[in-house]
Amino acid sequence: MLNLIKSKVFLIILLTIVLLVTIALTANSNSKLNWIGNILSVPLSPVQKLFSAAGQKIDEAVSFFKDIEAIKTENEELRKRVSELERENRELEAFREKNEELRKALNLKDRFSDYTVIGSNVIAKDAGNWFDIFRIDVGTRDGIKADMPVVTNSRGLVGRILTADVTSSKVISIIDEDSQVAGWISKSGGHVIVRGDFTLKDEGLCRMDYIAGDIDVEVGDIIETSGLGGIYPKGIVIGEVKEIRMINSEFNRYAIIEPAVDFKGLEEVYVLK
Amino acid sequence: MKEKFKDRYITLALFFIAFGIAIVYQLVDLQIVNGKKYYEDSRYVTQKEREVIAPRGNIYDRNGVPIATNKQAFSLHIVRTEMGNSEFNDMIFQLVNVMEKNGDKFESTLDKYLTFDPISFNNQSEEKIAKWQKDVLGVKEADIMKTPQKVFEFLRNKKFEIDKKYTDEEAYKIMRVRHEILLEKWKFDTGNSICLAKSISWETVAEIEEKNHIFRGISTDVEPIRQYINAKDVAHILGYVRPISAEEYKELREEGYKNDDIIGKTGIEKQAERYLRGKNGRKKVGVDANGVLTVDGIGGEPAIPGNDVVLTIDMKLQKVAAESLKNRIDWIRGLGGEKNFGDADAGAVVVQDVNTGEILAMASYPSYEPSIFLAPSDDKEAQQAIIDLNDPEKKDSSEFNRAIQGIYAPGSTFKPITAIAALEEGIITPDKQILDSGSLTVPGNRTLRCLEYPVHGHGYLDLKKALETSCNIYFYDIGMNTTIDKIDKWAKYFGLGEYTGIDLPNETKGIRANRENKQKLYKNRVDQMWRPVNTAMTSIGQDDNAFTPIQMVNYISTLANGGKRYTPHLIKRVLKYDGSIVNETVPQYEQIPVKQSTIDAVKKGMIGVTTSIDGTAKEAFKDFPFEVAGKTGTAETGRESTQSSNAWFVAYAPADNPQVAIAVVVEKGVWGSYAAYIARDVLTEYFKLDGSAKIDDNVEPFEPVFTR
Incomplete structure (x- = not known):
């Protein structure tokens, strides 16, 4: 009996120590390159997925009660619009089908013929609404290595592989503040740097710097990768110019970029190997 | 016994629950309440x-x-990060490779003290090398190394711990970068870039930014x-x-x-x-x-x-002025002639708006390319150009702004001043006939001769004729009668020998020939004395008179606009980055007490210079569509036995409604009438006239053997 209790206490203490050590190890480094996290992530990824889904559900419920008054009045207007939209929707459905066909024709593989395109699913992401850093279900087993570019099927730039584990990999997206991409203004032909920004990230946007003084840039201009940075190949669409800001001279001019990729609802991405 | 264990179990359970609550509380605080702040902090x-x-x-x-x-x-x-020497050197080496690939260069001061291939102290003195080792490399006095090889090994193995996998050459490249950091060690160590x-x-x-996780x-x-x-x-x-x-x-x-x-x-x-x-x-x-x-x-x-x-400058006009100056100087050199030594090599042109004092063009030859001063220090061509610019032996380029710093005797371009003084002081009327019999004897028994007709002279001349032909005898005569102090008064009114106040640094004041300056300029008592012959010489713009082209153009403007002596200026306005006006230059002038009748009388003579049959600049202004009031000047330098005289031409146009004044000087330009061609080129551009008198072999230059 005494032995049993003794061993129970011992077990608890041992377990506590192990947990504390784990916490200490994982908490000590605030680096994104966290190997223990990576080891754990393999078995934990389904759990993570569940939690992030549940988190979103709770968010939705809370906002529902908050906005109930506003919703009531809106409801009326929306009803009217529903029928209108239903008609529009049927039209759009036709367009969508056409689009799908065309997209198949523009096979991704043709665009990046030098690369092998590996499809993958998003399995986990950091807390928050945006996919700034997330995990996908392909890893070194599939030939994935750090710094491989990640795109969507519509030729939009997602980001690059941050780290690769055996069965999964972490992706750092272009809205993360550690990301910088050598870009190119397709229309006027100027070199720029597109970087993630700590504040803009919350709106799913990027910032574009180093716009030369003699370069014309306008809202709506398409920004592509220039291929000069050594990581991303040339010609992947980063996004379009949403706004141009200037304080007092061309030397502090920068632009806000709306990425081509919707970083709120990523499900499938492609790694260029 | 069992009970006791149960109590203990409950206590333990409670303890764990409490512990758990505490953790959850902290977690909520960390992640939700202050999550954003902590994340930012991290x-x-x-x-x-x-x-x-x-x-x-x-x-x-x-x-x-x-x-x-x-x-x-x-x-x-570069900013300090937590990296070991080995990792840091690897990163630096990658950086060196990217830079080299794209032909970029690091700032490097290591080369000054330690070179590679061969490894040497780059001929630096022993003290300098010792000081460098102490101050920069942090070597103790006792450990100072005497050979460059030792220093190289020290840097490679001890100071920077560069891995064996790198060759010496590669290691040297890493050293150069790390030495640069070492120079500002304190700044670097405190987290500054x-x-x-x-x-x-x-x-x-592009590469550094995109691979910022590597660099x-x-x-x-x-x-x-x-x-x-x-x-x-x-x-x-x-x-x-x-x-x-x-x-x-x-x-x-x-x-x-x-x-x-x-x-x-x-x-x-x-x-x-x-x-x-x-x-x-x-x-x-x-x-x-x-x-x-x-x-x-x-x-x-x-x-x-x-x-x-x-600026008030019109770049198109400026370009024409600068090019005409250069081309006409080359042209004059090749013209030949008895008094032409083929040595014309420098000059200046200034163009002024007579109604505002704005300088529209101001060229000085030889010039230089200002971009050489912006070139990086490794641009050998630019650095050589700077050396040449400062070399007095090399005469192709010059920083000397002859338009505001060069002083030249005005010669006959001064004669309108003598005429104005004589008219205003009641010595002559425009119509008064003065006899030039070929020579004039001044008190002190000096005989001055008419250069054109030394035997029988021009005969009787009025003011118009005297200005047209630039007859020296006429001006000796009226000058002597006016007296030096009154001539000096009027020269000063017109701003000659005074700072014009142009908005450029290092303007030269120039010298008016007068009693006061004689005292200042000469040491010898005999030379300090003012004699009648000095007055005579001053009257024709010689003696000590020496003025800048900017003073000359300003004097002509004042003459043109009826006696308003403007402050010449180059800055028209100053604008803020948003386009709002910070400062707008308001033209400033001083009205000088000259009668309109005087100005009109002088104008008649000056029109004659470019139009009448005897006019000294009539060839240069042949077929010019409207009248120009001008005056040539061939200023003697006293070195006429070995080099050509300086050539001047001043003018305002149009004569009946003056808009613009111009002054041209060509050093060793032989004759004032030659300088007039430059004025014609510039005025042609200013008034946008066709058929500019282009330089070509068909143009027969008028060689004035007599007139000055």
Whole structure:
């Protein structure tokens, strides 16, 4: 009996120590390159997925009660619009089908013929609404290595592989503040740097710097990768110019970029190997 | 016994529950309540402010043509991150490779003390090497190394711990970069960034930025740097910027200048320094836990660009003036003739708006390319051009602005002043006939001869005829009667031998021939004495008279506009970066007490110079569509046995409704009538006339054997 209790206490203490050590190890480094996290992530990824889904559900419920008054009045207007939209929707459905066909024709593989395109699913992401850093279900087993570019099927730039584990990999997206991409203004032909920004990230946007003084840039201009940075190949669409800001001279001019990729609802991405 | 264990179990359970609650509470606090703040804190481990260089104001001509602007240049910086020597060296080596691939160069001071291939102290003195080892490398007095090989090994193995896998050459490349950091060790160790290279290529920027997770602690920045656009024609007006000197820094540090600032050294760049200089801003730069640099736009202070300066210069006219000056000088050299030594080699042209005092063009020859002062120190061609510019033996280029710094005897271009003095002081009337019998004997028994007709003279002359033919005897006569003090009074009224107050640095005052200056200029008592012959010589613009082209053009403008002596100026207005006006130059003038009848009488003679059969500049202005009031001057330098006389031409146009005045001087230009061709070229451009008197072999230059 005494032995049993003794061993129970011992077990608890041992377990506590192990947990504390784990916490200490994982908490000590605030680096994104966290190997223990990576080891754990393999078995934990389904759990993570569940939690992030549940988190979103709770968010939705809370906002529902908050906005109930506003919703009531809106409801009326929306009803009217529903029928209108239903008609529009049927039209759009036709367009969508056409689009799908065309997209198949523009096979991704043709665009990046030098690369092998590996499809993958998003399995986990950091807390928050945006996919700034997330995990996908392909890893070194599939030939994935750090710094491989990640795109969507519509030729939009997602980001690059941050780290690769055996069965999964972490992706750092272009809205993360550690990301910088050598870009190119397709229309006027100027070199720029597109970087993630700590504040803009919350709106799913990027910032574009180093716009030369003699370069014309306008809202709506398409920004592509220039291929000069050594990581991303040339010609992947980063996004379009949403706004141009200037304080007092061309030397502090920068632009806000709306990425081509919707970083709120990523499900499938492609790694260029 | 069992009970007791149960109690203990409950206690333990309670303890764990309490423990759990505490953890959950902390977790909620960390993640939700203050989650954002902690996250931010974790990202910005170190936050430093970095200076943002403000662009210098642009300089434009009167029509908005840019002369000086800024272009974007990229610089490379490094900030300290937690890396071991081995990892750090690997990163530096990768950086070196990227830079080399794109042809970019690091700033390197190691080369000064230690070279590679062969390894040497680069001929530095022993003391300097010892001082370097102590101050920069941190070597103790007792351990100072005597051979460059030892220093090399020390740096490679001990100081920087460069891995064996690198060859000596590769190691040296790593050393050069690390030495640069060592120079500013204190700054680096306290988390500030060190500039490693300036003006790097876009290819390097793209790679460094995109691979910022590899190049940890490395960042690029954009800085405005000065550029001049087709500025050779306007070099002397524009001036240039250069790094601040030790003396300037000492003087200006209280105004916020730093010891690595650039500053206007000459010309408008210097004159308008206070307008052109911007106010540097600051931005926050954070290094996150990964050693990646992040720039936070919030909380900084934007750089405020310097104000733009709009000049009164018309670049098109300036270009014509500069080119005509150069081409006509070459042309004069080749003309030949008895008095032409083929030595014309320099000159100046100034064009002024007679109704505002604005300088529309101001060229000085020889000129230089101001961009050579903006070139990087490794641009050998530019550095050689600077050396040549400062070499008095090399005469192809010159910083000397002859238009405001060169002083020349005005010769016959002074005669209108003598005429004005005589008219105003009631000595003559315009119609008074004076006899030139070929010579004139002045008190002191000196006989002065008429150069044109030394035996029988011009005969009787009135003022108009005297100005047209530039008869010396007439002006000796009226000058002597007017007396020196009164001539001097009127020369001063017209601003000769006085600072014009033009908005450029280093204007020369010039000298008026008068009693006072005689005393100052000569030591010998005999030479200090003012004699009648001095008055005679002053009357024809010789003696001690020496004026700048800017004074001459201003005198002609004053004559043209009815006696308003404007302050000549080059800065038309100053604009803020948003286009609002900071300063608009209001023309300032002094009315001088000259009668309109006097001005009209002189004008008649000056029109004759370019139109009448005896006019000294009639060839140059043949078929000119309207009348120009001019005066030639062939100024003797006293060295006529070995070199040509200086050539002057002054004019205003149109004669009946004056808009613009011009003064031209050509050093060793032989005859004033030659200089008149330059004035014609410039006036043709100003009035947008066709059929400019182009230089070609068909033009038969009029060689005035007699007139001056």
